[in-house]
Amino acid sequence: MLGGSLVACVASAAVAQDAWWPFSAEDWTSGEAVSIEYSPTEAPTKKWKLCAVYPHIKDSWWIAVNYGQVSEAQRQGVELTVFEAGGYTNLNQQISQFNDCVALGADAIMVSVISEAGLANQIEEATKNGTVVVGVGNPIFEAKVTSKIYTDQELMGFTGGQLVLELFEGNPARVVQFPGPQGAGWAESSAAGFRRAIEGSAVEVLEDKYGDTGKSVQLRLVEDALQAYDDIDLLYGVAVMAEVAVTAVEEAGLADKTKIVSWYSNQGMIDGVLNGTVAGTVTQYPVAIGRIGVDLAIRALEGRESAKEVHPVPLAITTENVGSLDLTRAFAPAGFQPTFKVD
Known part of the structure; x- marks a missing residue:
């Protein structure tokens, strides 16, 4: 098994680092679903520079992704810079922010696309130049990213x-x-x-x-x-x-x-x-999506074994089961604020 616009710095101990694995998911690397229990890689050998680009951070879903990426970057000891475009109508803003990640010298860019077609040229250029690009949250079907984690x-x-x-x-x-x-x-x-x-x-x-x-x-x-x-x-x-x-x-x-x-x-x-x-x-567990996105980036940068396409398994929630679910993989803790920089 496979083992901003705004800036708000947080200390590495600010977010709880409880073990979040193993996480039940599907590995679609082969083109067919293989059930896996996902676990993160070992500690990286250097302090890699990661950059993340979101469509927006206006609701708790993207705040949960942000929490997952921030907490995993802290746990693994890597840098993270986050940008958000302000909404799905702001494709040009997201393109500019993707280019900002490149200009910052990011080793890996985790992109949550507003439009796959709209970002395709930037993704292709970045990967050709040796930058790891990981699709996170929103689907990427054709663009040649290094790896991707999203819900079907x-x-x-x-x-x-x-x-x-x-x-x-x-x-x-x-x-x-x-x-x-x-x-x-x-x-x-x-x-x-x-x-x-x-x-x-x-x-x-x-x-x-x-x-x-x-x-x-x-x-x-x-x-x-x-x-x-x-x-x-x-x-x-x-x-x-x-x-x-x-x-x-x-x-x-x-x-x-x-x-x-x-x-x-x-x-x-x-x-x-x-x-x-x-x-x-x-x-579909957006906190886990954020965490796995960071881990996929680190695996690629370290040259370690990695799934190329990971899907969480969705779960229907009703009054009958809501009281028995562990939702720490789905939502950020109460009081967590969107965070745009991990040093």
Whole structure:
């Protein structure tokens, strides 16, 4: 088994370094899934310079990835510089930040792409020049990265669809889906997975409403849907949508009629499941994704054995199992603030 924009420095002891492994995952290096228990490599031989580029850090999912990368960089004793582009509409900003990582002399760049096509030239140029490039969080299918760790978004959507089928127990359901930003790739993949899961069932998708994952955008989309359609049984999609939909549904007097489900999780989703405002969610362990991204970079820099493509295994969360789950691999600790520099 395989064993910023802003700067906020933290001491190496500031984040707890509890052992996070072994972590159940799938190794897709061969093109087929092989179940593994992932463990990090031994300590690196030098203080490598790592750089990370995120689409944004506006929600607890990316904060969890940030926590995972920061804590693992501290544990392994490497440098880390983090940039975030401010949203999925800011591709040019992310390209500039990727170039900033190169200019800083990063040994490895961990990139969470806004658009794979938009970053393809930068990824190719960096790898040709000997920089390790690791895809983290968002899928990269064609660009020749060194390695990658991300959730299979279609499988996430499929898992969400199975959850919805269980919630409605074969009864008809009218659904509006909010997959995320159109053109991001992962949004379309999750939507396709959801449709595959409900194919042939009594669940009907009224519309796919794409949009940035900022709260204001998602709230507008939810309000538009509630005005456009009568008798919506389910609002399904990104976690930010689910968060803002709770209040919108209550204000519309539909709390007893319209369920809310997210195909990925953040802290708000867990809180919602616990208090009953969210019917269910799916987690893919973003803290672990961040940690493994750092480890993949170090493995490549050290020339050590490494999986080339790792996928966490998604898990549906409902009121029935939420109380028994270990969520330390999914969410940053309370009080953790986004951190942009580890020296």
